[in-house]
Structures are given as structure tokens and as C-alpha cells.
Amino acid sequence: MKIRFIINPFAGNGKQRNIDSLIKKYIKHPYDILYTKKSGEATILSKQAVQEGIGIVIAVGGDGTVNECAKALIDNNTALGVIPCGSGNGFAYHLGMHKNISRSIQQLNTCQIRTIDSGTVNNIPFVNVSGIGFDAHIASLFAKKDKRGFINYLKLILKELKYKSKTYTIKYEGGSRTVKAYLIAFANASQYGNNAMISPLANTEDGLIDFVIMKEFPKWKIPLILFNIIKGRIHLSNHIDIIQARELTIHSKEELIHLDGEPHCYNSPLNIKIKEQSLNIFMPDEKK
Template sequence: MSQNKFNILFIINPISGGKKKSDLPALIDQFLDKEKYAPIYAFTEYIGHASELAEEAEKKNYDMIVAVGGDGTINEVASKLVHSDKTLAIIPFGSGNGLARFLNIPLNAKKAISLINTGKPQLIDTAELNGRKFFNMAGMGFDAHLSSVFAGNKKRGLKSYVELGFKEITTYKAQPYHIEIDGKEYDNSAFAISIANSSQYGNNVYISPKSSLTDGYLDVCIIHPISLVKLPILAFQMITGKTHQSSLVKIIRGKHIKIKRNAADAVHLDGEPLKLGEELEIKIIPASLKILTNP
């Protein structure tokens, strides 16, 4: 590795977003400032590989580690860089790209690569659910159920996700939750609960328009039980960034959240589903991840 340049590792998920990336090193070679950076490339081969590569890279002489993929790939890499002196950068290649959109990182690969040359590092908050880190959004209820079902679906992409959503939503029932936020207790029946560190799921669909990655708080977004006829209203509010004014959604800010539900069930962390138990504990870790942003 060069002693005169910043060493930068690109961790590339070759299948994220269903987009080909075999030509990406050539594109990086064209648009990255080679006088400033010495690039190395690593392609992931299985789920969890990005995490392994990031953990190994964190111990080595890299100045910056770039996650190339969607929110799941970013989560794997970022989770190993919390409290690190390494800077995380993002080239978004997911289907939703929620965190990248919030940070105003270009979705165009050439522009995202060019941003690495001029971007500014910023410390952002990390969130943790039962010891597992997330950076954009976590959730339970319908969105976690849908993420879990979609993970087993052969068809990928936004169109397939929406089609599956319309199918699942007709049979999904709201669940009871006991929620404690910074010591204050709430009992709610909810269609879904999202824990927002940033404002949106992805694709500019906003659940918590006022959320910030740097305020030291999480926003607990409780979507009330909802009839099918009101779903278009909620969808419109999400697309227009008005859910904080909605009677269909209650948003409560907090730093330490405990949630109890009737049974073990699906949750998602940055869109990636897993099954966890009845009791969930969520914490915020302020100013804990150094990430390259669009100045």
C-alpha cells in the first residue's frame, strides 16, 4: 500500500440491487482522484462476507472503507467501523438506498465516486437493537414481516416488493406492544413500529421526516391499526413527507427504548430481516460512526 496516498478499500456486493458491478473497478479508476487515493477492491461472496472484510480492514492500514451496495451491505460494513478512526464512504447500489438518500449521496455511481474526492467526514449516531447495530431504520410488525417474506422470494427489485406488499397486507393483523421510552410506558396495538435514525425507508418514502442522524435521539414511529381504505392516505403522507402530521402515525423521540410483544417474531435492521424474541431493547450511540457526506 502507498505511503504517500490515502489507502482506500472498496467492499463491493456484486448482486445488490440486481445491478452488474464487474466494470466498477474501471469506473473507479476513471473517476477517483488517483493522486490522493490508492484503491484496493474486494468482492463479497456470501451474506456476512462484507462484515468479515470490514472487520479485517479495520485493523489494517486503510484510511477509508467504501461500502458498495444497498442498506444491508452498508450495515455490515458500518457495524465494524463504529468507534473506529476509519471513514466509511458509500456508493449506493441498493433498491431503496435509504441512508445514502438521507446523506445526499448521489445514486449515480460516477457522481458517488467523485464525491469521495471532495466529501467531508462527519460523525453520525449509531443505533443498537438487542446488541445488533443499525444506522438507518429498524422495525417490527408489517414491514418486518414483509422483509422476511421478501427475503424468500425469487423475484427481486422494487416492483416485486410492492406486488408482494399488496398481497400480504390483505391478511396481516395489527399486534399489541408494550413500549417503554426513556422510562415512560405506552400500550399500543400497532400495524408496524419503525425505529428511525434517519427519516426514510428508502426510495424517498418518509416515515419520520424530522429525524436526524446527529441529534442523539431515535424516533419511535407507531403506525396505528389501519383499514385498507386508509392505506392510500398513509402512502401519500409517506411520499410527501407528512407523517409527522398524521393521525395514523404516532412519533415519540427517545434514547432508550424497550418493547415487549406477545411472541418471537420478525424484525428488520436496515431492511435485513431476522427473528428475535418477545423483548427488544434499543439504544442510541451518539456520534459514533465517521462517514463521508456531501458538503
């Protein structure tokens, strides 16, 4: 089965430099390599891979690159794999890919294809974690930064902790309510990246999206909230509500959201849906 590596040379802090030599050294499958030159090109290249009957597309970049590739691969036979080279790499780490680039490339020789869910926001696909509120605010600011990487992302978060909660009205099967929330995350997978888990129990094969509502909380609790996210215990917090649903609608004055870490603006309402068993994933066999 042939693999096509689609490499975003601008992602993260440059871990993908000279990656072609590592691919040549370790990969046992037939393969070729293409590089993106601009935003959105990974989707075009992935569509071409589908048309050519390529078995597996490997996104070499961050969650934004993964999202671009996935858009073309959802509801197609071509599988998606990931080499984590972005600032966060939440989807890759959720799947069980290794943080070390050489080791993650070697993992590809024993990966298996599984079929997972994806999600949509107003019919636009996402595969990992999307949301509205503080995380979208950070995604928008980070997209304007010249310097990438986790450290710069963390500095931005700490700088913006003065962000104020917003009011949202949510409707879903079984209920509706108005909440004042710091953020509402739409979690198909478990984490933003770097093991910052916003929904530690999220399952990409359960036919449900975890809607994580981070309710208003005293500012002095910020260190505890961040600690619980990093330790994978945020779902146990009294300031967190998680609604598992196939579909949910959000009414709000906020227009800014993020899809897999990339900022977008949409008019209210937002309609978020699960798309069950829609994406073939090339992933480590030990990750269930």
C-alpha cells in the same frame, strides 16, 4: 487517505456491474476493490480494513451491505461511505448520495468525514431504519425472493396489505403504554429507501432514535398513508405517533424484526438504544 471499496455483487438489480471501470475513471484517491462472496463477508472485510489502517470503507450495495460494514466500523477511526446499489438505499439517500452511480462515485472526491449516531437492538447494531411489524414482515418475505429491485419490493408490499395490526407494550423514559400498531419503526435516519420517508425529520446526530408508531387505521386509507410516506409528510398523519428517546423497550408476542432491512428473530423484550457519535461517515459536505 486510502479507500477500500467493498462490493456486494448480489445486491439490488445489478447496478454495480462493471463499477470497477467507473471507479478507475473517476476516483482521485488511492483505492483498492474487494468483492463479497457470501452474506456476512462485508463485516469480515471491514474488520480487516480497520486492522490495516484503511481510512475509508465504501459499501457498494444496499442497506444490508451498509449494515454489515458498519458493524465493524462502529467505535473505530475508519469511516464508512456508500455507493447506492441496493433495492432501497435508504441510508445512502439520507446522506445525500446521488441515485446515479457515476455521479455518486464522483461525489466521493469531495465528501467529508462527519461523526453520526448508530443504534442497537438487543446490542446488535443498526445505522438506518429498523423495526417490528409490517416492515419486518416485508423484509422477511423479500429476503426469500430471487428477484431483487424496487419494483419487486413494491409488488410485495401491495400484495401483503392485508397484514393485521399487532399489540405492543412500550416502555421509555417518561412513560409506558400498550398500542395496537401496524408497525413500530426505529429510525436513526429518515427513510426506508427510494425516498419512502418513515421519519422525515430524523437526525443522525441528535442523540435520539425516532420511534415511529403507525397506529391501526382503516384499510381505505392505505393509498393516503403510502402517498404521505413518499411525499415526506407521514409525520403529520393522525395515525402516526413519534417518540424521540435514547432508549425504548418493546414487549410483544412478535419475534420477527428487521435491522436495516434484513430480517432477524429475537425473543421479547426488545431493547433499542442510541449509541451517540459512534460512526465516522464519509458523506457529501452539503448534507447536514
